[in-house]
Amino acid sequence: MSLAVKAVGIRKRFGTHEVLKGLDLDVSYGEVVCILGPSGSGKSTFLRCINHLEVPNAGYVWIDGSIVGYEPRAGVLHELPVRRLRAQQRQLGMVFQHFNLFAHRTVLGNVIEGPMVVRGLRRAEAEARAMELLHQVGMADRASSYPSRLSGGQKQRVAIARALAMEPRVMLFDEPTSALDPELVGEVLEVMRGLARGGTTMIVVTHEIGFAREVADRVLVMIDGEIREMGKPEQVLSNPGDPRVRTFLSRVLS
Amino acid sequence: MTTPKPSQWLQVSDLPGPDAPRRQLAHPGRWISGAIGLLILALLVRAFAMGQIRWDVVGQFLTARVIIVGFGWTLLISACALALGVLLGLGFGIMRTAANPTLRFAAWLYVWIFRGTPVLLQLLIWFNIGLVFPRLYIPGLVDERMVDVVTPFVAAVLGLGVNEGSYLTEVVRGGIGSVDRGQIEAANTLGMTPGQTMRRIVLPQTLRLILPVLGNSAVGMLKFSSLAATIAMGEMLNAAQRIYFINGAVIELLFVCSIWYLTGTTLLSTGQFYLERHFGQSAASAGSRRQWFKTRSRQAIASGEA
Numbered sequence: 001m002s003l004a005v006k007a008v009g010i011r012k013r014f015g016t017h018e019v020l021k022g023l024d025l026d027v028s029y030g031e032v033v034c035i036l037g038p039s040g041s042g043k044s045t046f047l048r049c050i051n052h053l054e055v056p057n058a059g060y061v062w063i064d065g066s067i068v069g070y071e072p073r074a075g076v077l078h079e080l081p082v083r084r085l086r087a088q089q090r091q092l093g094m095v096f097q098h099f100n101l102f103a104h105r106t107v108l109g110n111v112i113e114g115p116m117v118v119r120g121l122r123r124a125e126a127e128a129r130a131m132e133l134l135h136q137v138g139m140a141d142r143a144s145s146y147p148s149r150l151s152g153g154q155k156q157r158v159a160i161a162r163a164l165a166m167e168p169r170v171m172l173f174d175e176p177t178s179a180l181d182p183e184l185v186g187e188v189l190e191v192m193r194g195l196a197r198g199g200t201t202m203i204v205v206t207h208e209i210g211f212a213r214e215v216a217d218r219v220l221v222m223i224d225g226e227i228r229e230m231g232k233p234e235q236v237l238s239n240p241g242d243p244r245v246r247t248f249l250s251r252v253l254s
Numbered sequence: 255m256t257t258p259k260p261s262q263w264l265q266v267s268d269l270p271g272p273d274a275p276r277r278q279l280a281h282p283g284r285w286i287s288g289a290i291g292l293l294i295l296a297l298l299v300r301a302f303a304m305g306q307i308r309w310d311v312v313g314q315f316l317t318a319r320v321i322i323v324g325f326g327w328t329l330l331i332s333a334c335a336l337a338l339g340v341l342l343g344l345g346f347g348i349m350r351t352a353a354n355p356t357l358r359f360a361a362w363l364y365v366w367i368f369r370g371t372p373v374l375l376q377l378l379i380w381f382n383i384g385l386v387f388p389r390l391y392i393p394g395l396v397d398e399r400m401v402d403v404v405t406p407f408v409a410a411v412l413g414l415g416v417n418e419g420s421y422l423t424e425v426v427r428g429g430i431g432s433v434d435r436g437q438i439e440a441a442n443t444l445g446m447t448p449g450q451t452m453r454r455i456v457l458p459q460t461l462r463l464i465l466p467v468l469g470n471s472a473v474g475m476l477k478f479s480s481l482a483a484t485i486a487m488g489e490m491l492n493a494a495q496r497i498y499f500i501n502g503a504v505i506e507l508l509f510v511c512s513i514w515y516l517t518g519t520t521l522l523s524t525g526q527f528y529l530e531r532h533f534g535q536s537a538a539s540a541g542s543r544r545q546w547f548k549t550r551s552r553q554a555i556a557s558g559e560a
Contacts, residue, residue: 053439083447090445100436104458114444117454159440166444 004029004170004201005092009059010049012042019045021225022059027170027203032196034212034233035205037222038248043205044097046222047174050203051092052085064091064169090118093163097175099155101147107134107158108143114166126165133161137191153184157191164195171195173204209252213237221245311506315497316513324493325514331410331482331489332475338415339471343422348452350427361423368420374481377413380404381485410482410489418471425467429460465533469526476518480511490514 005027012020019042027033035043048054050061052069060077061068068088070077080088102110111130115121121129134140137157147155156176163171173192177185189211196202196215206212212219213233220230221240229236229245237253240246303309315321342364349361368376384400391397404412433456441451483492494507 051443053442086442086445086447089443092443094440094443096436096440098436100434100440102437102440102455103434104462113441113454114446117450118445162440163443 002029003027004031004063005050005203006062007046007050007059008062010046010056010061011058012045012049012054013057019225020049020056023222023225023227025220025227027201029169029201030199031217032200032202032204032215033218033220034216035203035220035222036207036209036212036248036252041222042225043222044174047172047203047205051089051094051172053094063088068092086118090114090166091169093166093168093171095156095159095163095171095173095176097179099147099152099159099179101155101159101162103147106144106146107139107150110147110158111162111165114162119166130161130165133164134158136164136194137161138187151184152180153187156180156188160188160191160195170201170203173202173206175205175207177206177208207252209237209249221248223248307509308503308506311503312509312513315494315503315507315510318497318510320493320497321490321507321510321514324488324490325518327407327487327489328476328479328491328514329518331407331414331479331487332472334411335414335418335479336468336472336475338411339418339422339475340468342416342419343426344457346419346423347426347430348457350423351430353448365420365423368417369424373413373417373478374484376417377409377481377485380409380413380416381406383409406482406485406487409485410479410487413485414475414478414482418475422464422467422471425464426460429463430456432463433459462533466526466530469522469529472526473519473522476522477515480515 003026005025007023007025010020010023011018023046025033035046037043045054049056049059050068052061055069060070066088067077069080069085071080072078102113105113108127108130111133112121112123112126115126115129116123131140131143134143137160139154139157139161142150142154142158147158150158160171160176176192177188180188185208189208192202192204192211193215204212204216216233218230219233219236220227221236221242222228223242223244228242229240236245237249240249346361346364349357350365352358352361381404383404387400389397390400390403396403437455437459438451441455446454479489480491482489483495486492488496490511494511498504498507
């Protein structure tokens with residue numbers, strides 16, 4: 001398997017508080033990696049550093065033969081102009097905890113926005129592809145609805161279709177089910193399971209241990225800005241070596 | 255704990271049927287206050303009818319050609335100044351939120367100067383700008399005497415429009431600030447540039463938020479255009495003044511103007527009501543934010559321009 005994303009020594013400080021203490025992560029194409037950990041451990045910040053929504057204080061992310069946000073010349077990282085940064089960010093589809101759908105656009109409008117504006121597709125082309133994706137996430141019948149008319153689970157499925165429409169190399173999920181009512185979590189996880197089966201490369205920050213156990217190729221547990229445990233789900237979840245990981249898992253599994 | 259005893263104990267066997275006729279509570283206070291109000295109104299009408307006002311003169315000048323033409327100028331100045339104000343407000347409002355510190359500072363300076371000085375003063379300065387710059391010279395484009403370029407009409411539109419723009423700059427900045435950050439992040443991750451995000455995601459939602467404010471601006475502008483009378487612009491108030499300097503019917507002509515201004519503002523308010531209702535339906539979720547926004551901008555207008 002060839003390498004899709006490589007994070008190298010990511011450090012992030014907010015004020016004097018160091019949130020990420022030098023994290024490394026390699027993700028191969030087709031792999032599903034789940035990031036677990038107690039709240040405040042820096043999981044979301046790590047994910048946001050990977051697609052440069054947060055700029056790391058040190059370290060960098062490599063994707064598709066380039067460093068996100070920088071160009072190395074003679075050992076120095078030169079900041080890229082925003083246009084080139086955005087072209088890199090497109091490779092990393094992002095699904096947010098709070099959906100972040102465009103409130104003034106319909107479901108279909110949300111999905112075709114990126115393809116038309118950024119990829120330069122014609123409307124007909126973009127709409128045809130968007131309808132396929134909406135079928136895939138089970139939202140085709142609501143294509144002309146506005147986001148305010150949808151349930152949380154429906155919004156999140158639209159948000160997934162919107163990210164997929166950019167045909168990213170890697171999909172990032174930032175606690176995609178944490179803002180949902182319990183009975184709506186299943187429909188979103190079902191869509192994500194489908195993506196994983198289809199070979200989509202995914203990095204998922206989640207509290208859904210069951211989903212991680214079932215779908216992930218690799219699980220990593222973060223505590224206090226460090227990766228404390230990483231490996232196959234059965235190994236990490238059933239028999240963690242690190243005592244703090246054991247405490248965390250016993251709390252969420254009970 | 256004792257429950258208070260009802261004045262009349264109803265036996266269950268005496269209960270009326272569910273369809274028993276009902277009588278609404280009488281509201282004597284409303285009738286009394288209504289009667290008093292009508293009485294005061296009648297006294298006021300009588301006072302003005304018996305006062306030294308020649309109502310026939312009011313009626314005569316209400317449709318006089320000079321007044322109608324003046325009202326036309328009033329409308330034209332208001333419309334042009336409002337359009338200029340909206341353009342400036344959008345431009346500087348976007349600059350206020352720019353990443354480039356020079357742009358931010360320029361927009362701040364604009365607001366500082368034009369919101370910090372009285373609009374009447376600004377009108378006089380625009381009208382007399384020729385004293386500072388006798389000629390307007392842009393190589394290859396314009397080379398004219400300033401007094402020929404800045405006519406009273408141009409001075410009025412510039413004065414009112416540039417002033418209004420400084421208020422709308424703050425309104426637009428607030429509107430941009432209230433668009434959900436998450437949507438901007440989502441646009442970033444789709445690969446949209448800052449310009450694309452502003453045009454396609456932020457501004458459409460901002461405009462919806464500031465629409466009610468624009469209604470207020472339009473009403474305000476119609477009234478503030480009367481200030482142009484002081485710089486020899488022949489709008490309605492100026493026309494009325496010229497007439498009463500000759501015939502001495504001061505209050506009659508001022509009443510004529512009042513009637514026309516009230517007509518204009520009533521029409522604008524009606525239009526605003528329907529516009530707001532239309533957009534209120536389609537953007538129900540943004541309702542609470544818009545409400546906050548409206549009260550805030552009204553306060554700004556009240557404290558700034560009054």
